[in-house]
Amino acid sequence: MTDSDALDRLTSSAYQQALEVIASVEPRIADATRQELADQRSSLKLIASENYASPAVLMTMGTWFSDKYAEGTIGHRFYAGCQNVDTVESIAAEHARELFGAPYAYVQPHSGIDANLVAFWSILAHRVETPALEKLGAKNVNELSEADWETLRHELGNQRLLGMSLDAGGHLTHGFRPNISGKMFHQQQYGTDPETGLLDYDVVAAKAREFKPLVMIAGYSAYPRRVNFAKMREIADEVGATLMVDMAHFAGLVAGGVFAGEENPVPYAHLTTTTTHKSLRGPRGGLVLAQEEYAGDVDRGCPMVLGGPLSHVMAAKAVALAEARQPSFQTYAQRVADNAQSLAAGFLSRGARLVTGGTDNHLVLLDVTSFGLTGRQAESALLDAGVVTNRNSIPADPNGAWYTSGIRLGTPALTTRGFGHDEFDRVAELIVEVLSGTEAGTTKAGGPSKASYLTADGVAAKVKDAAAELLDKHPLYPGLEL
Template identity: 70%
Template sequence: MSAELNPESTAFRSALEVVRSVEPRIADAIAKELHDQRESLKLIASENYASPAVLLAMGNWLSDKYAEGTIGRRFYAGCQNVDTVEAVAVEHAKALFGAEYAYVQPHSGIDANLVAYWAILADRVEVPYLKKFSKRQVNDLTDAEWAELRAAFGNQRMLGMSLDAGGHLTHGFRPNISGKMFDQRSYGVDPATGQIDYKALRDTAKEFKPLIIVGGYSAYPRKVNFATLREIADEVGATFMVDMAHFAGLVAGKVFTGDFNPIEHAHIVTTTTHKSLRGPRGGAVFAQESLASQVDRGCPMVLGGPLAHVMAAKAIAFAEARRPEFATYAQQIVTNSQALAEGLLKRGVQLVSGGTDNHLVLIDVHPFGLTGRQAEQALLDSGVVTNRNAIPNDPNGAWYTSGIRIGTPALTSRGLGAAEMDTIAELIHTVLSSTKPAEGSKAKFQLDESVSDSVSKQANELLAGFPLYPSVDLG
């Protein structure tokens, strides 16, 4: 079958023709994005490539529907098809993760976390408080009683991983709304190993007595023992929440099992649906059945109308992840990540925690005399797309940083394997060792153009053997 006749090429070509008839610049930007992604050595740990089926599921008439509420209990009429879409997405999500309950409406990982936080607050604070008033309705509370309830909600405590150890802004840090909702304290890593210090975490939890303990990360290159974290949460009477946004694909693909599977141990689990899960940009919440009624209040408590077209794409992604080949893919992500780490280590590159157990590697660029911002841009100029990231006790702070975070989900989707990871390690080392900081600047640097051109050429030659979306020809 010719490229012009295969379903994927026909679908995307036709879609761009329709877009072009209204605004050619948008059509050009969409086509250019595919070109740029095909030419980029994408090592951003939080990015991936969704399948054509996932992408196409988002561009349709479901986008036109308002559907506040839950399945069968909408605030708008005519939502029977949205009910079907959401029910199918929930069915696949529960089966994929072995969860008691799934909520697929969140628009993002941040939204999913907010839904979870408010569900916990409602379960742990609001419901016990309202029991004081017997059968009275919430709307019947006096102003003084509302003030009392708001005070009960305020200053609840959260314990989460520190930002420089690999935590996320949504785990109680001031720039995010979660840092304004909660009195937050952080746990970190052992300076000697770069890995979570569970004893120190337990001691902090016993002293701080948080309402919520948050597990999960955005830049921690090791497994987390969720069984141990649940033990600590139970000891101090905390609700245990896990944000598995980064490694959901490794859970779905049965790479993380037993003590390392958060679904088996947490009261409530949140995730994004892109990243290692390879779906659309969006979020989801998994919870024990006892929290279901509180999570169902996510819309309108936190969310606006659910995006039915994105829920359709989530259903496709969950269905794809239930196929046997996804487990093979998930395992290859970790195999590739470890091969990339080994390639860097043997070239003398310093890694936080000395390696990786998951999909990401965290490089300490300080020994090269660089900041993360300088290293990030030098690599980008050489065709290697990464992002700067803070490392434990980072002297350069969260903006300039001293680290570079790299991940393998996207390149694994393209079919690259361990041998290619060693080549990529060589390219990264070449750029970092050839880059010199500009005097007096944490952002500017010097890199000979011949080096960046050579690395870019080698990257393109490597990627040529692993075409991105080979079934899609835009002509």
């Protein structure tokens, strides 16, 4: 028996016993857990923000670190008995610093939005609160008079933020009005060229000069191209803005060295935020990387924004970041990017329309209007065929953010399963087959519907069978039997 076989048997035994323990209390949860694995094993997962964490990462979350309160930071907690949490947080932060070459890493955020909130308020503290306190001769806000506090509070709540618009590929947390980021700041947004769908740095610079934001956000959740962060920093410096980069989607490509030089945001951003799942293949959570000048402000994330850190998730982050520091992860990251190219080429060769005409990162954005569908209809029809995607806005989307005109597809998850060029070309073929065989439905009043759809008889079943053939060649968690 090889070491790998022995580890597979150990992993299977551990999960089988864990599920038996869960079932002894609430069998429906154990059943749902087994079913979730079965569903993930039997579907083509193409959601760009999802991946498969290793058994080691998953197991790390199921420990008694879950039971511990640990507000504060390393060596300075508001609760006693946190010495082991200090160890875990220190290890996770060390791996994050070394992996990304960052001066400082804060691993407590529970999610990407929490990481962004910590970054926002760190900038406000550094750029607005601290200078105001120094001017007033106060050590902290508790020493301010009510009048001075009201003045400062008003100033904190009226700063300017410039971020990428949602339909151009930005994220909700980059100043979208319904999101807290859009309510915290006086915000404006930059888009992409209406003809090419690409960022125009001259236009971004002109917008920044006109608006003069305190915070400028770069990064994306649905922009299928790379960004020159040196240029973004140059723009931010010119107008006196703090550059914040949200690399939640492409952090794995940074960690794996695919994005290097001016395409690596960490050396250029004052603060860089990310999730630890997605292309990093870790647990659901977030982290903040910072230059030295912002380290002290970020370190106040709890109690400034966060409550008790999730110590069990910080432990899982440490394991995932340790995995990402292995040479094999660099190979994986390059394959993610290569596979995205293959997926894009597969669509283009079959006449499908891609936003920006292709990709050079980990995702493609498919414009489904050429199929006569909305994003919601396309997403639902594909799900029926065993292909899991998510609908997504495209630039100047006529269908808005709910129905949308596109679907976003990413390669990280299926690359983890071992898919390569030929499989992703076949995936593109299957998706085009479903969309070509689907038409929009009608409303009860007889008009065109943005939600209902009709797929030709047999298409969904045929594609699901073809998808199963691909998936059977690349099993998920091979050796794990439940």
